[in-house]
Every structure is written in C-alpha cells, then in structure tokens.
Amino acid sequence: MIYLALILLLAPLVGTLLLLYTQNNSKRLSIFISNSSILISFFASIYLLFLYFSYNYLPVSQDVLVFADTKLYSLSFGLYIDSLSLVMSTVVTSVSFLVHYYSISYMKDESSFNRFFIYTNFFTFSMLLIVLSNNFFQLFIGWELVGLSSYLLIGFWTSKESAIKANYKAFLVNRVGDIGLLLGLCLVFVTYGTTNYTEVFNLKDTINNSELDIFGTSFNLLSSICLLLFVGAMAKSAQVPLHFWLPDSMEGPTPISALIHAATMVTAGIYMVARLSPLYVLAEDVSIFILYVGSVTAFFLGLVALVQNDIKRIIAYSTISQLGYMTAALGASLYSLAIFHLITHAFFKALLFLCAGSIIIKCHHEQDIRKIGGLRKFMPITYLAFLYASLSLIGFPLTSGFYSKEVIIDAIGYYNHTIPYTMLLAGIFITTLYTSKIFFKVFFGECTLHDRNEKENDKEMLVPLFILTAPSVFLGLFIFDSLLSGTLFGASLMSNTVVLDFYNNYVINSLYFFLHSFMTINFFILLIALIFSYYYYYKKSFNISIPNILSTILKNEYGFNNLSTKFIPKFQNLLTKYLWKNIDILTIDNGIINNTSLMFDKISNTVRKFQTGYIYHYSLTIISALILALLIIRIRY
Amino acid sequence: MIPISYYLILSTIIFAISIAGIFLNRKNILVLLMSLELMFLSVNFNLITLGNYLGDLTGQVFVFFVLTVVAAESAIGLALLIVLFRNKKTIDVDDLSELKG
Numbered sequence: 001m002i003y004l005a006l007i008l009l010l011a012p013l014v015g016t017l018l019l020l021y022t023q024n025n026s027k028r029l030s031i032f033i034s035n036s037s038i039l040i041s042f043f044a045s046i047y048l049l050f051l052y053f054s055y056n057y058l059p060v061s062q063d064v065l066v067f068a069d070t071k072l073y074s075l076s077f078g079l080y081i082d083s084l085s086l087v088m089s090t091v092v093t094s095v096s097f098l099v100h101y102y103s104i105s106y107m108k109d110e111s112s113f114n115r116f117f118i119y120t121n122f123f124t125f126s127m128l129l130i131v132l133s134n135n136f137f138q139l140f141i142g143w144e145l146v147g148l149s150s151y152l153l154i155g156f157w158t159s160k161e162s163a164i165k166a167n168y169k170a171f172l173v174n175r176v177g178d179i180g181l182l183l184g185l186c187l188v189f190v191t192y193g194t195t196n197y198t199e200v201f202n203l204k205d206t207i208n209n210s211e212l213d214i215f216g217t218s219f220n221l222l223s224s225i226c227l228l229l230f231v232g233a234m235a236k237s238a239q240v241p242l243h244f245w246l247p248d249s250m251e252g253p254t255p256i257s258a259l260i261h262a263a264t265m266v267t268a269g270i271y272m273v274a275r276l277s278p279l280y281v282l283a284e285d286v287s288i289f290i291l292y293v294g295s296v297t298a299f300f301l302g303l304v305a306l307v308q309n310d311i312k313r314i315i316a317y318s319t320i321s322q323l324g325y326m327t328a329a330l331g332a333s334l335y336s337l338a339i340f341h342l343i344t345h346a347f348f349k350a351l352l353f354l355c356a357g358s359i360i361i362k363c364h365h366e367q368d369i370r371k372i373g374g375l376r377k378f379m380p381i382t383y384l385a386f387l388y389a390s391l392s393l394i395g396f397p398l399t400s401g402f403y404s405k406e407v408i409i410d411a412i413g414y415y416n417h418t419i420p421y422t423m424l425l426a427g428i429f430i431t432t433l434y435t436s437k438i439f440f441k442v443f444f445g446e447c448t449l450h451d452r453n454e455k456e457n458d459k460e461m462l463v464p465l466f467i468l469t470a471p472s473v474f475l476g477l478f479i480f481d482s483l484l485s486g487t488l489f490g491a492s493l494m495s496n497t498v499v500l501d502f503y504n505n506y507v508i509n510s511l512y513f514f515l516h517s518f519m520t521i522n523f524f525i526l527l528i529a530l531i532f533s534y535y536y537y538y539k540k541s542f543n544i545s546i547p548n549i550l551s552t553i554l555k556n557e558y559g560f561n562n563l564s565t566k567f568i569p570k571f572q573n574l575l576t577k578y579l580w581k582n583i584d585i586l587t588i589d590n591g592i593i594n595n596t597s598l599m600f601d602k603i604s605n606t607v608r609k610f611q612t613g614y615i616y617h618y619s620l621t622i623i624s625a626l627i628l629a630l631l632i633i634r635i636r637y
Numbered sequence: 638m639i640p641i642s643y644y645l646i647l648s649t650i651i652f653a654i655s656i657a658g659i660f661l662n663r664k665n666i667l668v669l670l671m672s673l674e675l676m677f678l679s680v681n682f683n684l685i686t687l688g689n690y691l692g693d694l695t696g697q698v699f700v701f702f703v704l705t706v707v708a709a710e711s712a713i714g715l716a717l718l719i720v721l722f723r724n725k726k727t728i729d730v731d732d733l734s735e736l737k738g
Binding site for chain 2 (some may be wrong): 132611612613614616619620623
C-alpha cells in the first residue's frame with residue numbers, strides 16, 4: 001500500500017524530470033510523458049481508494065525517508081494515507097489529468113509547449129506532496145513548491161507584461177501567508193517538539209490550556225498556532241484580505257486557471273485546515289474568526305464579480321466566493337462538508353474554466369463578455385457543459401453543487417450562526433446573478449463569430465468537458481449520504497458528531513433533503529434570482545442603474561487593487577528610502593565602516609611620528625626605558 | 638690602595654660619555670661606532686673591577702669573550718659603514734632616516 005502511494009506521489013515528479021530531460025524533443029513525446037505520468041498517478045489513487053474502502057484499512061502514517069535525525073527532533077519525508085488524503089489525491093489527479101489532456105489542444109500553437117507540461121506536472125506533484133504529507137515540515141515544502149509552480153505558470157507568457165506583474169503579485173501575496181504558516185509551524189515545533197501530525201494530535205490535549213507570552217501579553221498557545229496556520233491558508237485559499245492575487249492570476253493560460261482554481265492551489269488551504277481539524281476543533285475562538293472570514297469572502301467578493309466584464313475574472317471571483325463557503329464551513333467545524341464542497345467545486349469549476357477556455361480559443365482570445373455573444377448554435381457541446389456547470393455552481397436542485405452548498409448553508413443556519421447565515425444566503429442570489437450574466441451574454445444574443453462554418457473545437461478539448469460534466473452533476477448525490485453520515489471520512493476528520501447531529505435531525509437522507517429544499521428559503525432566493533436574471537440579462541426588459549459610489553467601490557474591488565498597486569509600493573518606497581538614507585548610508589556606511597577606517601587612519605598617523613628613522617631617537621628610547629624599568633625594579637623590590 | 642668606588646666612578650663616567658656620544662652626535666656615524674666601543678669598554682672595566690674585588694676570576698675571563706665579540710662586531714659595523722658610504726655618498730647621521738614612518 002505504501003509503495004502504491006509512493007507511485008501515486010512520485011509519478012508526476014518522475015514525469016517532470018523526464019520532461020526536463022527531453023524538453024528539446026518532439027511535442028508528441030512530451031505529451032505522452034506528461035499525460036501518462038498523471039494517468040499512472042490517477043489510477044494509483046483510484047486503486048488505493050478502492051483498496052482502502054473494500055478492506056477497511058486504518059489510517060497509515062509512515063516515514064519513508066529521514067532528512068535529519070538528532071536526539072531532539074527528526075525531520076522526515078512520510079506519507080499519510082487515509083480516506084481524506086486519498087479522496088483528495090483522486091480529485092487532484094483526475095482534474096489534473098483532464099486539464100493536461102485539454103491543454104494538448106489548447107496550447108498546441110505555443111512555442112514553449114514542452115515547458116508548459118514541465119510546470120504542470122511539477123504543479124501536480126507539489127500539490128500531492130501537500131495532500132499526502134504526514135508532517136508539517138513536508139507540508140511546508142509542498143506549500144512552497146505549489147507557490148513556486150503557480151508563479152511559473154501564471155507568468156507562463158513571459159513576454160506579456162501584465163502576466164509578469166500578476167505572477168509577481170501572486171508570489172508576494174502568498175509570501176505574506178507563508179510567513180504566517182512558517183511562524184505557526186515554528187510554534188508547533190517549539191511546543192510539541194515534533195512535526196509529525198499524529199504525534200501532534202496526540203499531544204494536543206496536554207498543551208491545550210498553556211499560554212504563550214509575547215511582549216507581556218499572553219495568548220492561548222493552541223489558538224495562536226491555529227490562527228497563524230490559518231493566515232497561510234488565507235493566502236493560498238484566497239480569503240479576505242489576502243485574496244487579491246487570484247483574479248490577477250487569470251493572466252496565465254486558461255487550463256492553468258482551471259488547475260489553480262479547481263485542484264492544485266486554492267484547495268491547499270482548505271485541505272490543510274481540514275487535515276488539522278483535531279487542532280482547529282479545540283480552538284473555538286479561531287473557528288469563529290474563520291467562519292466570519294469565510295462568509296465575508298463569500299458575500300462581498302461575489303458582489304465584485306457582478307461588475308466584472310472579463311469572463312475569466314468573473315469565474316475567478318466566483319471561485320473566491322465559493323472558497324468563502326468552504327472556509328465558512330471549516331469555521332463552523334463542518335469539516336467534511338467543506339471537503340465535500342471542495343470536491344464538487346473542483347469538478348464544476350474546472351468544467352467552467354475549460355468551457356471558458358474553449359470559448360476564448362473560439363473567439364480568438366477575446367475575453368470581454370460584452371464582445372462575445374450568440375455562441376449557443378456554434379458550440380453546442382460547450383454550451384451544454386457550461387449550462388450544467390452553471391447549474392451546479394448556483395446550486396440548482398439535484399446537481400452536485402446543490403448538495404454541497406445547500407448543506408453548508410443549512411448547517412450553518414441550523415447551528416444558529418445568524419450573521420454568516422444571512423451573508424451566505426445573500427451569496428446564493430449573487431452567485432446566480434453573475435453566473436447567468438456570463439451564460440446569457442456569451443451564449444445568447446447576437447452572434448459575434450466571423451467565420452460561422454467552423455467546427456466547434458478539437459476533440460481533445462471537448463472530451464474533458466464531457467467527462468467533467470458527469471461528476472459536476474451527479475457526484476454530489478452519489479457521495480452525499482455516506483459523506484454526511486461519516487462513513488466516507490471516518491476518523492480522519494474531527495467533530496463528526498456536529499455533522500451527524502445535523503444529518504440525523506435535519507437532512508435524514510438525500511432524497512428527503514432534495515424534497516425539503518423546495519420549501520426552504522434557499523430555493524426561494526434561487527428562484528427569484530433566476531427570474532430576475534432572466535428578465536434582466538436575457539430579455540433586457542428593464543434597466544437598473546447601480547449607484548455610482550457602489551459601482552466605483554466594486555470596480556475598485558474594495559480598494560484592494562489600489563492597495564497593492566499604489567499604497568503598498570508607495571509605503572515601501574518611503575520605507576526603503578528611509579532605510580537606505582538613514583540606516584544604510586548614515587549608520588552603516590558612514591557610521592560604522594567609514595568611521596572605523598578613519599579612526600585607524602588617525603591613530604596610525606599619530607603613531608608613525610614615533611618612528612623617526614634616527615638611530616639616536618631609538619637608542620634614547622631604549623635606554624630610557626631600560627633605566628625606567630630598572631628604577632621600577634629597584635623601588636618595588 | 639685605591640678604593641673601589643673610584644674605579645666604578647671612572648667606568649660610569651666613561652659610560653655617560655659614550656651615551657652622550659650616541660645621543661648628542663648628529664653628524665658622523667663613525668663617532669657613533671666609537672661611542673659604542675667606549676660603552677663596551679666601560680662595561681668591561683666594571684667587570685674587571687668587580688671580579689678583582691670579589692676575588693672571582695670569572696669576571697676577568699668573561700672580559701676576553703666580550704672583547705672578541707666587540708672586535709667582530711666593530712668589524713661588521715665598519716664594513717656596513719663602507720657599503721653605506723658607497724651607496725649614499727654620506728655618513729651623516731641626519732641624512733640616514735630612510736625608515737622614517
């Protein structure tokens with residue numbers, strides 16, 4: 001089993017190395033290597049998942065390789081195999097494989113075609129490293145590698161200036177989160193003396209109530225650890241206020257957006273919190289914070305999507321908003337529901353992005369939805385796939401998105417978190433609006449294609465759309481009951497009782513939940529939003545003018561863009577100028593270094609005068625010193 | 638019988654003269670060498686006097702060794718002086734301050 005897991009983890013890495021070695025060879029070879037390595041990894045994870053459930057294995061945590069082993073601590077490379085990591089790696093590898101397959105056609109005209117696959121393979125490997133890791137140290141390495149490969153991929157088109165700026169931004173914002181993660185990791189290491197998950201989880205109760213002193217103020221140790229680690233998750237999973245790198249990451253190729261948004265990057269933060277759920281369950285104050293961060297993100301950044309016009313940016317904001325739902329679920333200690341939404345979201349968001357990619361290719365890299373229209377007749381497959389993905393995104397009954405999202409909202413309502421509940425409910429309305437905005441503008445209205453006789457797209461681009469439609473629509477129903485009743489994740493996620501209680505009292509089973517949902521306020525909101533957007537975006541029967549102030553605020557994305565493009569650079573400029581002038585030049589250069597040499601110069605100038613070069617001076621000195629010494633000896637003894 | 642203090646005073650006077658010769662001499666490097674010889678002489682004189690006074694032959698024997706060394710040393714000194722004169726065309730002490738810092 002451990003060997004199979006190693007194959008699962010290392011296949012993309014081996015693929016990367018082979019691709020590096022053969023990068024000057026033909027495209028066919030690199031297509032073969034990259035796709036087959038991910039496929040191997042996918043089959044390995046499917047097989048492992050099958051083995052795990054059919055033989056009822058217990059979670060395994062095993063060290064494979066030891067980096068450093070001292071008496072005080074040991075750093076090792078290990079694998080943690082349980083249902084959570086296996087389900088997650090299956091999602092990662094399957095989406096990753098479909099994206100790879102899709103990219104064959106999408107990237108076929110690129111000059112640096114082979115480089116693309118090196119990066120994507122490496123990206124998948126780094127994500128799997130996070131997913132399968134059994135210690136914090138390895139988590140951190142994977143975390144950084146994911147950051148690195150996303151940086152490389154967002155800036156894949158190196159000649160495009162906006163792409164370079166975007167990848168810089170993504171990297172820097174993630175760095176802010178990394179500081180949090182690193183501090184949290186150090187705190188874990190200092191307090192528990194180990195980095196292994198299982199050992200930390202076993203020790204957590206003993207250290208639960210200890211305090212941490214920082215500058216005279218004391219904090220709860222466990223809460224500080226959770227909070228710091230969550231800062232890392234906030235940057236990776238694009239939560240307020242560290243979200244603003246994600247819309248800009250749309251500068252990369254579209255398959256990469258699908259990969260980042262669905263499988264490999266933004267899910268890392270959610271996964272980490274779920275993985276560390278035994279710690280987060282105990283830190284109740286941090287959980288409340290997480291809940292509010294999540295719901296604020298879900299609501300306010302959904303609003304921003306309404307005023308965007310770039311198709312990819314809208315979907316990006318929708319990702320942030322959906323991640324907000326997951327984070328809110330984490331905050332309410334509904335870890336399995338967060339993972340549930342993560343899984344379904346991975347599929348339908350990948351599908352949405354691949355559809356968007358297909359549309360963009362068809363429209364010759366036009367991304368502004370005001371300039372695209374009437375594609376329904378020319379791209380029937382993309383149209384249908386997009387329709388299903390959108391239905392899933394807005395949570396239309398029976399789709400995957402319905403099950404995963406409604407259940408989060410209802411559970412948060414069930415546990416009486418009123419403010420987050422309201423925000424998440426309003427989120428449904430907004431989600432429906434922006435989704436229908438894309439849908440109606442792109443597929444209906446006047447056709448903007450110049451050549452109307454073209455075929456839709458290559459086979460390679462359409463097959464993944466077909467395949468992804470299935471989980472986007474049906475997966476939710478399929479795993480709903482086993483997931484909520486706790487049989488799917490079992491002991492790997494904490495606080496089963498919270499979910500189970502909700503399940504037994506409110507949900508009962510998937511069919512009942514489905515029927516019940518028609519009577520809830522969620523469905524009512526959804527219906528109103530659908531009718532509203534039908535008349536507003538499709539029929540255009542009325543016009544709403546948004547107040548100017550509101551739209552400016554939304555267009556500026558709450559000032560986060562200005563913050564990152566104007567204020568922070570300005571502040572940084574001032575700070576660095578101050579440091580340069582006062583610290584570097586005045587203190588270090590002139591103060592320490594130049595003053596030292598000046599002092600030596602002065603001393604030696606004085607001292608050299610003693611060396612006159614005249615013999616009689618020397619001899620006078622010698623003899624007078626001798627006399628002095630004799631006198632001293634005479635007096636003392 | 639001449640008292641021992643007379644001898645010692647004589648030797649001190651010779652020593653003082655030689656030191657004055659070294660310190661106050663600003664002209665000639667030959668004078669410097671001569672003063673050096675004088676200094677050795679005064680020290681030798683001391684050795685002989687005290688050796689005789691204490692009835693110890695060692696002091697008087699030691700003088701022979703000192704004289705030998707002094708002879709050798711002055712030979713080297715004079716040789717150096719000749720070489721110096723060849724190069725510098727001067728034996729003026731004030732001009733010889735090459736090692737001035």
